[in-house]
Amino acid sequence: MAGAFDFVPAIAALPFLAFVVSLFAGQYMPKRGAEAGILATAGSLVLSIWTALTVAGITGSATFYNENFYEWVVGVADGALTLRFGVLVDPLTALMLVIVSLISLLVHVFSLGYMNDEGETGLPRYYAGLGLFTASMLAFVFSNNILMAFMFFELVGLCSYLLIGFWFREDGPPSAAKKAFLVTRFGDYFFLIGVVGILATFGTGLFAPVETASGTMASFPQLAEQALEEGAEAIYTAGYGAQTWMTILGLLVLGGVVGKSAQFPLHTWLPDAMEGPTPVSALIHAATMVAAGVYLVARMYGFYLLSPTALAIIALIGGFTALFAATMGVVKQELKQVLAYSTISQYGYMMLALGSGGYVAAVFHLTTHAVFKALLFLGAGSVIIAMHHNENMWDMGGLKEKMPVTYWTFLSGSLALAGIVPFAGFWSKDEVLFEALIHGFGTSGMLGTVYLLAYAMGLLAVFFTGLYTFRMVYLTFHGDARSETARDPEPVRWNVKGPLAVLGIGAATVGFLNMKPVAELTGLHIDFLHKWVNGPEEGGWPEALSTGLHHYETLLHDVTHVTAGYPLGETTTLLVSAAVSLGLALAGVLLARRLYGVDEPVEHTDKLGGAKTLLMHNYYQDEYQVWLAQGVTVPIARAADKFDQGVVDGVVNGVSSVSLFTGSRFRRIQSGVVSNYAALMTLSLALLLVVFVVLGGGA
Amino acid sequence: MAIATQYYLLLSAAVFCIGVYGVLTRSNALIFLMSVELMLNAANINLVAFSFHYGNLTGQVFSLFVMALAAAEVAVGIGIILVLYRNFDDVDVTKAATMRW
Numbered sequence: 001m002a003g004a005f006d007f008v009p010a011i012a013a014l015p016f017l018a019f020v021v022s023l024f025a026g027q028y029m030p031k032r033g034a035e036a037g038i039l040a041t042a043g044s045l046v047l048s049i050w051t052a053l054t055v056a057g058i059t060g061s062a063t064f065y066n067e068n069f070y071e072w073v074v075g076v077a078d079g080a081l082t083l084r085f086g087v088l089v090d091p092l093t094a095l096m097l098v099i100v101s102l103i104s105l106l107v108h109v110f111s112l113g114y115m116n117d118e119g120e121t122g123l124p125r126y127y128a129g130l131g132l133f134t135a136s137m138l139a140f141v142f143s144n145n146i147l148m149a150f151m152f153f154e155l156v157g158l159c160s161y162l163l164i165g166f167w168f169r170e171d172g173p174p175s176a177a178k179k180a181f182l183v184t185r186f187g188d189y190f191f192l193i194g195v196v197g198i199l200a201t202f203g204t205g206l207f208a209p210v211e212t213a214s215g216t217m218a219s220f221p222q223l224a225e226q227a228l229e230e231g232a233e234a235i236y237t238a239g240y241g242a243q244t245w246m247t248i249l250g251l252l253v254l255g256g257v258v259g260k261s262a263q264f265p266l267h268t269w270l271p272d273a274m275e276g277p278t279p280v281s282a283l284i285h286a287a288t289m290v291a292a293g294v295y296l297v298a299r300m301y302g303f304y305l306l307s308p309t310a311l312a313i314i315a316l317i318g319g320f321t322a323l324f325a326a327t328m329g330v331v332k333q334e335l336k337q338v339l340a341y342s343t344i345s346q347y348g349y350m351m352l353a354l355g356s357g358g359y360v361a362a363v364f365h366l367t368t369h370a371v372f373k374a375l376l377f378l379g380a381g382s383v384i385i386a387m388h389h390n391e392n393m394w395d396m397g398g399l400k401e402k403m404p405v406t407y408w409t410f411l412s413g414s415l416a417l418a419g420i421v422p423f424a425g426f427w428s429k430d431e432v433l434f435e436a437l438i439h440g441f442g443t444s445g446m447l448g449t450v451y452l453l454a455y456a457m458g459l460l461a462v463f464f465t466g467l468y469t470f471r472m473v474y475l476t477f478h479g480d481a482r483s484e485t486a487r488d489p490e491p492v493r494w495n496v497k498g499p500l501a502v503l504g505i506g507a508a509t510v511g512f513l514n515m516k517p518v519a520e521l522t523g524l525h526i527d528f529l530h531k532w533v534n535g536p537e538e539g540g541w542p543e544a545l546s547t548g549l550h551h552y553e554t555l556l557h558d559v560t561h562v563t564a565g566y567p568l569g570e571t572t573t574l575l576v577s578a579a580v581s582l583g584l585a586l587a588g589v590l591l592a593r594r595l596y597g598v599d600e601p602v603e604h605t606d607k608l609g610g611a612k613t614l615l616m617h618n619y620y621q622d623e624y625q626v627w628l629a630q631g632v633t634v635p636i637a638r639a640a641d642k643f644d645q646g647v648v649d650g651v652v653n654g655v656s657s658v659s660l661f662t663g664s665r666f667r668r669i670q671s672g673v674v675s676n677y678a679a680l681m682t683l684s685l686a687l688l689l690v691v692f693v694v695l696g697g698g699a
Numbered sequence: 700m701a702i703a704t705q706y707y708l709l710l711s712a713a714v715f716c717i718g719v720y721g722v723l724t725r726s727n728a729l730i731f732l733m734s735v736e737l738m739l740n741a742a743n744i745n746l747v748a749f750s751f752h753y754g755n756l757t758g759q760v761f762s763l764f765v766m767a768l769a770a771a772e773v774a775v776g777i778g779i780i781l782v783l784y785r786n787f788d789d790v791d792v793t794k795a796a797t798m799r800w
Contacts, residue, residue, distance in 0.1 A: 670799045671796065671799060672795075672796035672797060672798050672799030673792070673793050673796045674795075675722070675723060675724075675726065675792060675793060678722045678723055679723050682719055
């Protein structure tokens with residue numbers, strides 16, 4: 001009997017089918033293609049859950065799967081590359097498949113309320129975009145080699161371009177779509193070089209070794225590990241030492257991650273991407289586009305663990321981005337803008353966790369964030385429907401009584417985002433910070449300092465997260481209504497409330513997956529996610545998989561020399577860390593309550609003085625990048641153009657015009673009269689004879 | 700007592716120059732053809748003279764080749780002249796001057 005793993009390609013194929021059906025037959029369907037998308041994503045969800053159950057060992061004996069199933073470029077010569085498509089299913093893949101298909105299904109249902117009920121046109125195009133978006137993300141998730149991952153990574157970028165620019169007749173969306181595409185492309189450019197580098201270095205792009213009939217095909221993290229142990233002679237390293245070369249490759253790939261996951265300095269596309277329809281924002285932020293970057297780092301974590309420098313840079317980027325984006329979120333006036341900056345900030349936490357060796361923490365935060373951020377965006381979408389597409393929070397207020405379902409679910413998501421116990425975000429964010437802290441204390445030298453610095457920034461960001469989240473909640477739902485629409489909001493239907501309810505419950509409960517502090521205190525083994533990633537029993541996943549947590553922890557300890565240190569003893573450190581982050585989050589919430597939790601809130605941002613302008617302009621990042629483009633790149637391009645037109649083309653043109661000119665003079669001797677030609681020939685011969693006579697006949 | 704070789708060469712040079720002069724000054728295509736024949740035969744005289752001078756038959760054999768070549772050339776030349784006459788009603792080479800830039 002065919003097992004779940006045989007159907008894994010279908011998880012991505014179903015939404016792709018929905019894409020084709022919606023595109024060509026969507027206009028003949030009553031819901032304009034939504035039916036195809038909902039059916040397909042529901043099918044994907046069922047298959048994903050089946051796959052996850054199989055990985056858990058419940059519905060089958062094989063608990064992981066890694067096969068190549070199609071060779072699209074066959075290398076013939078010795079050492080030539082063979083490029084393949086393949087499927088890798090391990091705990092990380094299975095978890096992500098469930099998240100992506102679940103969020104996508106809910107987004108499809110929500111779109112019925114947000115797009116169909118609002119009478120939007122062009123819906124087949126919209127649902128086709130959603131289908132392709134989901135399909136490419138799912139295929140990216142189960143890619144078993146980095147080139148395949150790159151291809152679907154790019155497809156994800158393309159779909160986000162299509163969907164952000166869905167309302168292409170207005171001014172904003174097309175330009176936001178172009179910005180998103182270009183900024184992420186800029187990062188992907190480095191990713192592409194990294195992919196080529198990895199293929200050239202190791203001759204394979206596999207994430208994990210594949211068992212075939214003719215033996216085991218090694219994966220590139222394994223080969224890199226070997227190269228580090230045995231010296232760099234065996235592989236191509238472009239003249240660098242093995243360690244340096246791994247760092248370079250890792251950082252090149254990281255370029256793509258920074259672009260897609262909207263990390264500093266390539267985060268600028270994401271707030272603008274709010275121009276797209278809100279369900280699309282939910283999909284982009286929670287499960288697909290932005291998650292792709294962090295997922296990629298987790299996917300090839302065995303490779304990053306070989307380079308302490310790359311890890312330090314990841315942690316630093318993450319910590320800095322978390323703080324940087326959180327401060328900008330504090331002054332924004334539009335609901336979705338606040339959420340956009342919170343996304344950047346939360347993905348910063350995931351990068352911080354990955355950089356500081358907290359693999360489980362990162363995966364955990366990716367999971368909880370997917371749930372509560374999808375919830376917040378869909379809640380925002382519900383508010384936007386109610387407010388007739390006015391997103392300014394200063395025009396809202398008092399929506400609490402009018403839309404209770406939206407309010408309570410949104411509140412659940414906000415508590416999760418702010419990290420208030422016992423909502424999902426608290427458990428995951430706390431674990432991220434805890435990992436950074438203990439690894440910062442336990443690791444000697446530069447790396448430890450970097451971790452502590454990144455931890456400090458992440459911790460500070462917790463306060464700002466609480467502040468902006470509850471500023472948003474108070475401004476939107478509490479106090480008196482500040483506009484006509486807020487007094488009489490448009491009601492929303494089941495197709496909006498349903499997904500909100502599912503996610504609202506999720507945001508409150510997903511955190512129970514991995515309650516590490518409780519597990520430590522009570523001694524109960526309830527850190528399910530840890531066990532899930534670690535593997536079924538003692539010793540973790542079999543070595544053959546090589547993407548198991550056990551292997552990563554060994555690498556972290558032996559290669560990177562990152563160890564955990566507990567300044568106050570293990571349990572106390574855990575509790576203090578949790579208490580500090582919770583305290584800061586509560587402080588942020590209380591400050592928000594004091595400032596904005598009143599009937600007639602006023603703007604307090606003016607008190608910030610010059611800092612307000614700075615924050616409102618997003619630290620002038622856009623201006624800075626525009627300046628980079630217009631002030632630096634354009635002049636250089638112009639100079640290069642001048643050089644090309646003037647010198648390179650000039651030489652060619654000069655040669656040709658000289659020969660044209662001489663030709664036009666010389667052709668006059670071609671008179672057409674045969675006698676003249678004869679005379680010329682005779683004269684030339686005579687001249688030649690004279691020359692020979694004068695020069696003495698040569699030799 | 701044979702004639703010294705240089706006299707043959709003088710004769711050959713004279714005949715050749717007459718041929719060249721004919722080509723340069725006349726405009727009648729037939730005269731052209733005759734002048735070319737003169738030049739070829741000047742070359743023949745040279746070949747035979749040197750052959751005789753060195754006691755080597757190669758030059759004489761070559762002069763036979765040159766004659767054959769001359770015959771072929773005349774055949775082609777006459778053909779060209781016939782076409783020239785058909786197109787221009789004349790055999791004046793200076794009139795057919797359109798094959799130029």
